[in-house]
Amino acid sequence: MKVGFIGLGQMGSAMAARLLEAGHDVTVYNRTRARAKPLQEKGASVADTPAGACSGAEVVFTMLADDHAVEDVVFGEQGILGALPRGAVHVSSSTLSVDFTRRLAAAHAEAGERFLAAPVFGRPDVAAVGKLFVVAGGEQQTVAGVQPLLDVIGQRTFVMSSEPEAAALVKLSGNFLIASVIESVGEAMALVDRGGVDRRAYLELITSTLFNAPVYKGYGQLIADRKYEPAGFAAPLGQKDIRLVLAAAEELRVPMPVAGLLGDRLLRPLANGGEKPDWSALGDFATADSGA
């Protein structure tokens, strides 16, 4: 298929590479053009504008940092909106707010364009081997049309709703669940540490038994080692996602006390360590507060 791909960060580059390797005809766009180079060498065309990446495309992916970045690329000059060919689909894989996803869906609908929210779970190394999990929200027919591409970037697609915003909500909720794990493991580890138990032996125990899941292993290791730099997912991004969870919770009127606690607590790394630490630094406060 003829595919546009906008946003070549670590995630986007890995996803676009998968599409190229699967034989698709991919045109990429990135604000900082240098990041397109490695993909160009793998056969991608390079566009000068978002609209350029839409030219002739059946599907255009966006994989960007946040609402603002997608807003620029969709609604800005030479943006996607209005540049999508008739019948083409904009597949948004970024983690976006529920509110902005709704606005995006409405704008495309008004322009007679098709839209699919398809945020993903997984880090760049997972994206590189096409093993992401895709959370989709959109019309059944729209999903069906892009499924072959989703199967190239992900190992499984979960269609949560015909409403794109529901996919955004589910993706955000997943990040909340991860943050809860970071905090609770951080508290438990601070406790047993003070009680004389070795942090790594404890991690080995919990991840061999009840919590044999990658989230516990990966974040647990960082917390056991108290090593939060370099960031895989920087604290400000994590804080932003919990803020978006709380905004959705407010709109939907769902009291979420742990989410509130985490949103508050994630301000601490920002206040003290600036932008640099990983969001798993959240898991260090219980240890730090215990005087260790």
Added chain:
Amino acid sequence: MKVGFIGLGQMGSAMAARLLEAGHDVTVYNRTRARAKPLQEKGASVADTPAGACSGAEVVFTMLADDHAVEDVVFGEQGILGALPRGAVHVSSSTLSVDFTRRLAAAHAEAGERFLAAPVFGRPDVAAVGKLFVVAGGEQQTVAGVQPLLDVIGQRTFVMSSEPEAAALVKLSGNFLIASVIESVGEAMALVDRGGVDRRAYLELITSTLFNAPVYKGYGQLIADRKYEPAGFAAPLGQKDIRLVLAAAEELRVPMPVAGLLGDRLLRPLANGGEKPDWSALGDFATADSGA
């Protein structure tokens, strides 16, 4: 080996049955004697007192509800203390407070007796097939002596410390981690539910991807279905364990804000639903508070 086994609830009965099946010579004791019947039919001797279960034993297990029950059985008339043969080991598999475990260890040491804290993770069905995880705290030599028995009831033994109280702490911390999962999944599910996502589809998503662990699957199902009776682990027991976590956190001076929040929140099922619901009812409050 010649083994005493005290406490024949669902867990204890399953563990004692495993020991019998493995060919050990087991004498059981239970306050309500009727519960000893099925084991008697499998070949167990039945004692009239805790001390009776110690007679001639190399190892005596206790598997009871809480500190008070163990206190009665160890320090009471015809109790274990003083009745243990020279060189025999008291293996305590109950979930106890750190404080009481310390007292227990000290009392046995003073009496010239050996003691091993060996609480377990796993429910009765897991105990029935000998697949528990054992968290051990005690002298290396003591552990080594009972290891053949631990291998009959569990699939793996984690020795956390030479101090019994460390094993108690680790076990309690595990229950805290489980309660955190219940709460956070409850909040996430309330959120996506209000956002129009099917609760079971959501559970399928999170447990197929990031949270592919039994705790998420088991408790997630109860929360998705909003079905909290009959209790597998009753709310008052869960509340008690979080209280013991908070008591340990206080003694060790480790601030644990999520533990504090959970301890508070677990009073709600007790206040409103009495003793009956499972502790996973904790995971329902976010949904209930959202007006659903």
Added chain:
Amino acid sequence: MKVGFIGLGQMGSAMAARLLEAGHDVTVYNRTRARAKPLQEKGASVADTPAGACSGAEVVFTMLADDHAVEDVVFGEQGILGALPRGAVHVSSSTLSVDFTRRLAAAHAEAGERFLAAPVFGRPDVAAVGKLFVVAGGEQQTVAGVQPLLDVIGQRTFVMSSEPEAAALVKLSGNFLIASVIESVGEAMALVDRGGVDRRAYLELITSTLFNAPVYKGYGQLIADRKYEPAGFAAPLGQKDIRLVLAAAEELRVPMPVAGLLGDRLLRPLANGGEKPDWSALGDFATADSGA
């Protein structure tokens, strides 16, 4: 002085009436014109637009529900912006977000107009007797110019900063402190109630001793009586103010755990009781959750 007054809710009407009684020449504007009638009878002129209320004015007050209402009145067609006479001052007494106050100040500055943030503490009955407390943020000279009018509506003016947004922040923080009182008194009262103490006797005790302040007396009475309707300050407004506190805390990177807890908790009346109850319904949850 010649004064414009925009926004004739309970608070605005009382403040405008004070200005009239003090002999000032007041032109009022309200979207729902009928509310201007009582003031017209006291001698006020009535304008058809916000700009009309600015005509010839030395000072124009706005006293409106929230950011949106002020946005309409300032930036909308026939709005204040651009209609203020040279040298005139826009005095904003509404409770607004820090962010919007900053935008408002910047817009007026850009238009060569003067602006003073002057939110107030006090309810309508206090406004009616000119006993409000005024929290001012703006240039010293600007404050000095309107001080005679502030002295008519308030008993004292606190100049917190030359930055208008600081006054907005201080006002919001005050509402946070009030919400904290509601919650903590609610928890304390639930506790002693369950312990067999009469709620009103308890209120009498605490407000005669340590907490001899109007906030404790007023809200304490509502909580003791469990009577939350009709609303003096509706729950959605309270929830909005705490949200604005949290937004400011996020921007300034100040972790505020109690504010986070209150923001979460204030969603409950909205989810369950709709828009109607007073925000002091927050103080009832501890009692309700205790099964009473």
Added chain:
Amino acid sequence: MKVGFIGLGQMGSAMAARLLEAGHDVTVYNRTRARAKPLQEKGASVADTPAGACSGAEVVFTMLADDHAVEDVVFGEQGILGALPRGAVHVSSSTLSVDFTRRLAAAHAEAGERFLAAPVFGRPDVAAVGKLFVVAGGEQQTVAGVQPLLDVIGQRTFVMSSEPEAAALVKLSGNFLIASVIESVGEAMALVDRGGVDRRAYLELITSTLFNAPVYKGYGQLIADRKYEPAGFAAPLGQKDIRLVLAAAEELRVPMPVAGLLGDRLLRPLANGGEKPDWSALGDFATADSGA
């Protein structure tokens, strides 16, 4: 009247001095005998044991640090229990747990002795001028009998219940309310501080308007100045009282989320600053966590 007075800390000494000044015949006891000297000079007799202070007394006061201290003095050798003359009353003014107060009441009842729980609000300087507030729990007749003495030490007596434990609960709840003030003022001050507002000007504002109460003024000053030593009421004592509140809340099954949060947070000064700071150090964490 003939009065015994046990416990000559700052509070007890001030209270005993008042009783002497009012012309009563006072026999004092303190574990560290040197503290009795100043009272002896004012005319007090000095006993060698708690029982000695009871000899011939109509009323015996205890004013001690905690449950343990009272336990020693009442149940210990040469303790109050059994030494009280027929018809005499033990007036307990210490801040005690609900549970221990119940035990105390039961023990006196069993011994055919009379008991009144009468904890007080106020600091030593307030005690010195007889302006404490007394919270009483006990039989009406018992209260009536000691009222003349209560009127010497306090400005007003609030009889909350015929059950002594209710007075203990009310006293503890008051300390919870104070801790809530410390925390919320701490958060508000951190916020406005970061927003460029002077901390002392802010305190002046809030305590001149909505929160014109001594608790806000006294603790607010400490927080504004960030000065937490020397302690007026040390952090470990404050933490203990919140723990007793939470224990009562658990027994009565009253979820108190702010109390839970405070109990957790009060561990931080203990973990980090040891025993020395005042409990108002609780009010500094928001500022510290904001990076200031």
